[in-house]
Amino acid sequence: MTSRLITLEPSGRRIEIVEAGAGRDLLFLHGAGGHMPADTLIAALASHYRVVAPLLPGYGQSAGEDDLRDMLDVTLHTLDVLHALELEQPIVVGHSMGGMIAAEMAAIARTEVCRLCLLAPAGLWIDDHPVVDIFTKLPYELPGLLFHDAEAGKKLLASGGNMDDPEFLKQFLVMNARRLGMAGKLLFPIPDRGLGQRLYRITADTLIVWGNEDVLIPPVYGDAFKKAISGSKLVKVSGAGHAVGQEKPQAVLEAIKAHF
Numbered sequence: 293m294t295s296r297l298i299t300l301e302p303s304g305r306r307i308e309i310v311e312a313g314a315g316r317d318l319l320f321l322h323g324a325g326g327h328m329p330a331d332t333l334i335a336a337l338a339s340h341y342r343v344v345a346p347l348l349p350g351y352g353q354s355a356g357e358d359d360l361r362d363m364l365d366v367t368l369h370t371l372d373v374l375h376a377l378e379l380e381q382p383i384v385v386g387h388s389m390g391g392m393i394a395a396e397m398a399a400i401a402r403t404e405v406c407r408l409c410l411l412a413p414a415g416l417w418i419d420d421h422p423v424v425d426i427f428t429k430l431p432y433e434l435p436g437l438l439f440h441d442a443e444a445g446k447k448l449l450a451s452g453g454n455m456d457d458p459e460f461l462k463q464f465l466v467m468n469a470r471r472l473g474m475a476g477k478l479l480f481p482i483p484d485r486g487l488g489q490r491l492y493r494i495t496a497d498t499l500i501v502w503g504n505e506d507v508l509i510p511p512v513y514g515d516a517f518k519k520a521i522s523g524s525k526l527v528k529v530s531g532a533g534h535a536v537g538q539e540k541p542q543a544v545l546e547a548i549k550a551h552f
Contacts, residue, residue, distance in 0.1 A: 293334060297353060300372050305356030307373060310345040313338025317382035319374060320345040321390030323414075324426065324475035325438075326352065328448060333387075333537030336545045341383070346373045350474030357474045363485040366478060367396040371404065383552055384496075387411040387537055388509070389475055392487060395517075398498070399490040407552050408496040410517060411544065412509055412534050414479060415487035421510045427472060427480050440505040440533040448538055491520035498524035499551040501544055503532030525551060 293312040300307060310327060312334055318341035320334060326347060327334065337343045348366070349357035360366050370393050374382075384405050386394030391413025398405040417423065424437055431449075439445025478485065498521050502514035511528060518526040527547045532539040 293331070293338070295352075298376060300356075300369075300376055303356065303359065303369070303372065305349055305359070305369070306354060307349070307356075307376075308347045308351075308353040309377070310334065310343075310347070312343045312345075313341055315341045317341070317379040318343050319377070319379060319382040319384045321370065321384070321386035321394050322347065322351070323388030323390050324471065324479060325449075326471055328538065330448075331538075332448070332541045333544060336537075336541035337385070337548070340545060340549060344377055344379060344382070346370075346377075348474055350470050360474070360477065363392075363396060363478055363487075366393055367400055371397055371401055374404065381406060383407040383409060383548065385409040385411065385548070386413060388414050388534065389478055389483075391415070392478065392483065392485075395487060395491065395494065395521075398496045399487075399493040402493065402495050405496050408494065408498045409548055409551070410498065410500045411537050412502050412506055412514070413500075413517065414483040414509060415485065416513055416516055417482050417484040417488075418512065418516065421512050423483055423510075423513075424508045425481065426508070427476060431468070437508045438533055438535045439539055440503065440531055441539065444539070445533075445535065448535075488516075488520065491517070492522070494521050494524075497552070499547065500524055500526045501536060501547055502526065502528050503534060503536035503539065504528050504530045505532060506534045506536070508534035 391410040392415035435445035436442040
């Protein structure tokens with residue numbers, strides 16, 4: 293994987309772009325945790341596609357988050373990134389918060405997002421199945437919320453560091469505070485920003501992928517997205533939690549290849 297910086301015009305925001313692989317263009321939008329240093333999903337996707345994965349302002353070297361106030365601002369920003377990258381009819385893939393943004397893009401810009409893959413997207417709220425509030429959780433609680441295999445998830449999240457090491461934990465918390473400050477504009481206190489009222493507008497060919505053991509955003513939300521997006525297909529992956537692409541990257545890749 294390589295990364296580069298671009299400057300968006302006319303906003304002037306500096307955006308870090310992670311790229312990997314070759315082939316058909318695929319735009320990947322990350323979740324609230326950003327990219328992992330050893331991102332198994334991006335690596336898997338890059339075996340078949342040219343993956344272009346921008347980081348939202350507030351993540352990595354991307355800057356300009358203060359100007360992004362709400363869901364509409366973030367959606368239009370990401371469409372600006374899409375235009376700046378000049379991709380050739382990309383498959384737009386978004387995980388969790390990134391899936392929420394991708395769905396909003398497809399609802400607003402019907403002709404610009406023609407192929408859409410949502411990996412356990414946020415954005416809906418079902419009273420009987422509340423979404424866990426990640427903003428109230430401590431770092432040691434995250435692996436069990438994001439992964440079916442919590443121990444494997446802990447190693448992926450630490451990416452070579454040790455969550456029990458006070459210095460590593462301090463660095464992790466500082467980085468996390470900046471990321472969650474951006475994510476909070478979309479997800480806190482609940483991730484309902486009216487997306488459910490706009491999903492009917494999506495005309496893109498849509499694939500939805502969900503981990504069967506997702507405890508953060510229960511799989512029933514996958515059925516809700518499928519019902520709301522006409523003609524969409526839902527694939528549920530066994531042995532995977534919310535971070536379905538990290539736990540089962542090959543299964544996600546195969547689902548995308550089969551559908552598109």
